[in-house]
Amino acid sequence: MCVDCGCHTSEEHSHPKRRISLEGDLLAANDRLAAENRAGFESGDIFTLNLLSSPGSGKTSILERTVAELTISVAVIEGDQQTGNDAARIEAAGARAVQVNTGSGCHLDARMVSGAADELGLESGSILFIENVGNLVCPALFDLGEAVRVVIVSVTEGEDKPEKYPYIFRNADLCLINKIDLLPYLDFDLEALKKSALSVNPDLFFIELSARDGRGFPSWLSWLEERKKVASGRRATA
């Protein structure tokens, strides 16, 4: 991290003043704790996903429907600067949830996830969703110990978001394209969005869905169950 400008950078960038890189200390400490989280999740057969997006792309709405439709046991860690609104919504949908408020902080880190996971008391064979703080920038660099990263973008945002915010798309395994029920009322080019995303991450996989009317949810739930099965299988043969 660069403390001259305060950004979470893993790259050199010029400043007229003294530059101290604390990146090594900060990210290495987080990475060590994330590796501990990952080992704990894997040994407990807990399939963990880190959900990343801008504020308002529909992460919580997707989770509400996912919790209601999935037959597997689910728990959720909710990250927000303030309020317990999202955890309350998830609990109303039928899953256990813990809210982490970051105050003026801009992302979750491995330590926060470790504490929240302890509080949840996760069941073996379950899925843990971590809904990160709504932010397309800072959460990109912080490993939480997740098995997969899911970036969510809605069709009411611009098609060039991936190129403008490449770090968050570069390390994602899946891109959920939400709010497709609104496509008839927008001038949005789905193929342009995918092209932009593939230009920064050629391996990215896409699922189009609508948390409002449920379109695309069969694909999303199948993807989840399949990936969970693969992760559990790997664990069994390890």
Added chain:
Amino acid sequence: MCVDCGCHTSEEHSHPKRRISLEGDLLAANDRLAAENRAGFESGDIFTLNLLSSPGSGKTSILERTVAELTISVAVIEGDQQTGNDAARIEAAGARAVQVNTGSGCHLDARMVSGAADELGLESGSILFIENVGNLVCPALFDLGEAVRVVIVSVTEGEDKPEKYPYIFRNADLCLINKIDLLPYLDFDLEALKKSALSVNPDLFFIELSARDGRGFPSWLSWLEERKKVASGRRATA
């Protein structure tokens, strides 16, 4: 700023490890440079606005239409992690623009704005829009030397955004509520959004508009001209 978790905080928050606050150095240095920017803008009769929002709320689309409809001379500083897309859009709309790419950085700072303003060569009596990096968290703490702060939220986001991301709403002078052309297709409660925003900033003023069909633009342009006149008047009597 807290270098244990890397967030741009102005508040204490607990960490199990050593906490070093560099907030004083970092923000004080930025504030000094922002004060210099502000003095330069005021003496040059340049009315400067800092536009803040999540990615995809329509900042650039609002600016495109504003540039096309305003009769006052306009220049724009565009902040994004990467690409020159937004500056190209603004230039195509008819205003001078400079793109600032922050790399993996999450906000503009006063130094970046100073450099970009020099490059633009601003005219006396003009308006300077600074479109910050799309991020509802980190830009809140960084004064750029602007006369007013405008937060933009779209009706495709959740109504509780202001309470979840209070810092950015607390210091704003105006809230533009964008994409109101989509209201008939959404379950969005405008009054709930305003109530949430007023709970963190009782003085916030709202203008509802649509960058797509131009609704609300007469109010926004009048607000701009009125506030610019007041700022110029203050300068004349100083």
